[in-house]
Amino acid sequence: MITAGIDAGSKTIKAVVVKDGRIIGQAKGDAGYDVKPSAEAVWQEALKAAGIKASDISKVVATGAGRDEAPYVQAKITEVSAAAKGAVALNPAIRTVIDVGAEEGRAIKISAAGKVVDFAINDKCAAGAGAFIEAMARALEVKLEELGPLSLQSTKMVNMNAQCAVFAESELVTLVHAKTAKPDMAKAIHNAVSDRITSLVRRIGLETPVMLIGGLARNIGFYTSLKNMLETDILVPEDPDIVGAFGAALVAAQ
């Protein structure tokens, strides 16, 4: 049976086509201003990658903030269900899933049987999401994808006092004036987000093994910082941002 999952995130749309539990096609694209056409484009690309037609697909399940706008959808599931399903399928031993996207952060506790037992979400404040790092990269005039590697060159611990992304931007200006080295500021930025995510994880209680998914899992600076704060190894799948879409496709097959 062939099924598909669409994860319409606030910034990126992901689509995955699954045949008998294995991914046969996937695509990603910018959510843009209008989710519908963006989702449609990503969907077509995923079909092309899988080498199939829409009519070959038995069922499509959507997740993500923009799931109501995704095309050809038969059912919708929450981001927590999708992330848990996908993560457990990739590694059945996983007990904690941390999912950090552009505008949300989630910590999900998984039972030995692979079921969601608890979760904590931040979707109210940019300080615990990718939007924070994006705003800071803009303020520092560093490309978003370069900020993570840059932070690894840090030699000095710099603290950011501000939690709020808006205030942190002003604080960065002060740090720039004080001639703080860019790698040190980059590290402070990733530490700030890791700190927010760590408190989210503490709310549900950390159990190992831990898997990090979502767009921020690609950020080596954030990954390193989170690993240090949680004081545990963190597994990151090969394509960490499509795990939700993969989970949705697996749910569609049930």
Add this chain to the structure above:
Amino acid sequence: MAEEFWRWKESRWTNPDIDWKAGKIITGGVDVGSVSSQAVIMVDGQLYAYGNTRTGSDSPNSAMNAMNMAMEETGVTYTDLQYTVGTGYGRVNVPFGQRAITEIACHALGANFMHGPSVRTVLDMGGQDCKAIHCDEKGKVTNFLMNDKCAAGTGRGMEVFADLLNVSINDMGELSLQVAEEPQPVSSTCVVFAKSEASGLLRSGWPKEKVLAAYSSAMAHRVVSLLKRIGVEKELAITGGIAKNIGVVSRIEKELGIKALKPTRDTQIAGALGAALFAEALFKKSGK
């Protein structure tokens, strides 16, 4: 250089009815906030002059800038100040200050001076924080609550919207009232998310004033929830930069069902005014 929509009017003022040279006690108060700095000169317990300016990158200079502005054209010099109190975020960095006192205490005392002993609740809406203060008839603080963690409900949040909408921060209040019907408030609390939400509303065809109305009412709601946690006792005085935004103030009044006292002076000087009053009391106490 791009137009700076967030830039608010700096100002200074001298009381023409006072001859400072005839005064006995001359004190100063400086409020170095995260966004703006004010300095007040008092002569025998009367407000003599003030300056209100943008805070620069370092606190000592910002304190000097504000005081220099207050001294402009008055002939008062630093050696004439018998006692100076610093307050605000940069209060410990006022180079010519003898003491530092919290802005909570200073705002309450300043509001008491501006509006009289009937003030029981002071809402100070500053650049990077928002405080709800209860005080007695002497302007002494009895209780307070503050938000200094999150830009929602602060002047910085409004500045972000000034830039987004290309509207001068001085005109935002009036503009937000130019709507026939009050729209649904912006649903995001976080200013970063509210900005994305507002961009979406603009793209969907909402005019600037409608977006601004939606943000102003969200901001008013946020501030009112802080006020309600401490409780609102009449009379209510609103201080700080946002007190000049009629769109936010009128929405706060509407949600609370009470009117705030009408400001008599620049609402941003309340903290510095309170500091100068403390300076006077401290000077008298020092017995010089």
